[in-house]
Structures are given as C-alpha cells and as structure tokens.
Amino acid sequence: MKQSAISKSIIERYLSYRVEHQREYFLHPPYMMEKQLLNAVKEGRVEAAESVLKNINTLERAKLAEVPVRSLRNSLICICTLFTRAAIEAGVPPETAFNISDAHILEIERMETQEKLFELEYSMMRNFTETVRQARKQEHRYSHAIHMAVTYIHENILQVVTLESLAKHVYLNPSYLSHLFKKETGVSVTDYINKKRIEESIYFLLHTNIPISEIALLFHFCNQSYYTSLFKKYMGLTPKEFREQNQY
Structure with missing residues (x-):
C-alpha cells in the first residue's frame, strides 16, 4: 500500500508539473x-x-x-x-x-x-x-534529357563524372549529348562539371581547415595546380586568396 501511495504521489506531481509547464515546454x-x-x-x-x-x-x-x-x-x-x-x-x-x-x-x-x-x-x-x-x-529552361544530365552532375559532384557515364544515364549517344548539352547550356559538359566543382569547393574553403591540395583531390582535379588555375579562371582569385579574403 505504501509503494502504491508513493507511486500515485509521483504521478500526481508529474501531471501537475506538466500542466503547469505545458505552455513553456510543448x-x-x-x-x-x-x-x-x-x-x-x-x-x-x-x-x-x-x-x-x-x-x-x-x-x-x-x-x-x-x-x-x-x-x-x-x-x-x-x-x-x-x-x-x-x-x-x-x-x-x-x-x-x-x-x-x-x-x-x-x-x-x-x-x-x-x-x-x-x-x-x-x-x-x-x-x-x-x-x-x-x-x-x-x-523549365532545359529539355528533359539535359535536365536529367544537369541533375546527375549536381548529385554526383564528388564522384567521377564523364561524358560517357552521363550519356549512359540519360540514354543518349555521347556525341549527340555533347552537342545538345552545349546548345542548351552554352558550355561543354567538361566546362560545366569543372565550374560546378569549383563552386561546390568554396564551401570547404570557407568552412573547413582542409588543405587546398586535399580539396583538389576531393573534387577529382588531377593536382592542386590545375585546381588553382581553374578556380582563378572562374572566381578571379586563387583558392588561397579566396580563403584568406573570406575568413571570419
């Protein structure tokens, strides 16, 4: 009986506390x-x-x-x-x-x-x-095939994406896909992938301390020098300069 009374008391206190604080907590x-x-x-x-x-x-x-x-x-x-x-x-x-x-x-x-x-x-x-x-x-700007291709590039930006693998994904001949992609986007498949990789790499420059050489490898650039040259082409600064100018 004593245990039952204690349990009832605890339950009553809990319910009372919950009612009292429900506006604050729930x-x-x-x-x-x-x-x-x-x-x-x-x-x-x-x-x-x-x-x-x-x-x-x-x-x-x-x-x-x-x-x-x-x-x-x-x-x-x-x-x-x-x-x-x-x-x-x-x-x-x-x-x-x-x-x-x-x-x-x-x-x-x-x-x-x-x-x-x-x-x-x-x-x-x-x-x-x-x-x-x-x-x-x-x-709405791209055809269905090019929209699929662009989406695939974005979703696999940390993977190796080639014209051949992209063509296989959208069920088109590589040569025809290359022609259609440049016609609709204004750039080649390779240029589009490189620019997207550069844009995505900015996150790692700003929000991590990962060395630039490792960021280059993460995005499948053959070496830091190539990554640096492409970064400067698209962003107007080297990765090192960009990181230094945008540090908090």
Whole structure:
C-alpha cells in the first residue's frame, strides 16, 4: 500500500508539473502553418514564405534548452532541416541543399544573441526559397534529357563524372549529348562539371581547415595546380586568396 501511495504521489506531481509547464515546454507551430511555410519554400515563393514565418513568430516557441539562446539555436537547426528536405523535394540537388544547410548551421552556432538568430532565420528561409525558385526556372529552361544530365552532375559532384557515364544515364549517344548539352547550356559538359566543382569547393574553403591540395583531390582535379588555375579562371582569385579574403 505504501509503494502504491508513493507511486500515485509521483504521478500526481508529474501531471501537475506538466500542466503547469505545458505552455513553456510543448508549444510548437500549428501543423497547418508549418505546412504552409514549407509549401511556399517548395514553390519558390519568397514573399509568401516570409509572411507565414512572420505569423509563426508571433507565437511562443517550444523550449528546447534551458538557456534561451541555445533553445532558439536548436529551434533554427530543426527549421533548417525542414527547409533542406523541402528544397530537395522541390528538385534542388541534394548536395546543393545540404551544403546550404551546413553553412547555415555553422552560422546558427556563431550567433550570440536572439536578435541575430531571428535575422538569420529569415535569411535562411529566403536562401532556401530562392534556391528552389532558381532550380524550378532551370528545370523549365532545359529539355528533359539535359535536365536529367544537369541533375546527375549536381548529385554526383564528388564522384567521377564523364561524358560517357552521363550519356549512359540519360540514354543518349555521347556525341549527340555533347552537342545538345552545349546548345542548351552554352558550355561543354567538361566546362560545366569543372565550374560546378569549383563552386561546390568554396564551401570547404570557407568552412573547413582542409588543405587546398586535399580539396583538389576531393573534387577529382588531377593536382592542386590545375585546381588553382581553374578556380582563378572562374572566381578571379586563387583558392588561397579566396580563403584568406573570406575568413571570419
């Protein structure tokens, strides 16, 4: 009987505590509002997404940590994950979406005040939504075969992609694919792949301490010298200069 009484007392205290703190601990955006926000991101509608986010931010947030700034950081990381998934579902190459996500999460961890975090939340939303908008424009600009080819390049940017492997993926003759690709994109397959690799390598220059020689190998450039020459061709600076000028 004594054990039963103790158990009942503990349960009552727990339920009382939960009722007392439920507004503080269990508040999350209404499902329909969250769905509206993610749909706006998926459709590339920046103004609509911003409007819904403003409405959500008039509500109290769930408490995800004892320290308010840490709680808000955790909340933004959750939102970033949702934005990333929405962008991928909308057609943004996963590698691109994850790179954007990683960069924003690093920024979230750097922010020291709630004001800066709220500013970053809107910037993050606009970045993902604009990326989706650009991806949707690109999808309509290219033929189905070239859209497939471009998507394959983006999704396999850390792998070896050749004209032959690309042609096999889109079920076209390599020679015909080469002609069609340059006609629609304005550049050769090789130039497109190289430029995309250079663009994606920027993330590693800005957000890691990986040596430039290793970044070159990661993106399958034959050596650091070739990587450096291509980087300067597309970005106007060497990788070393770019890293030094953009360090925080």
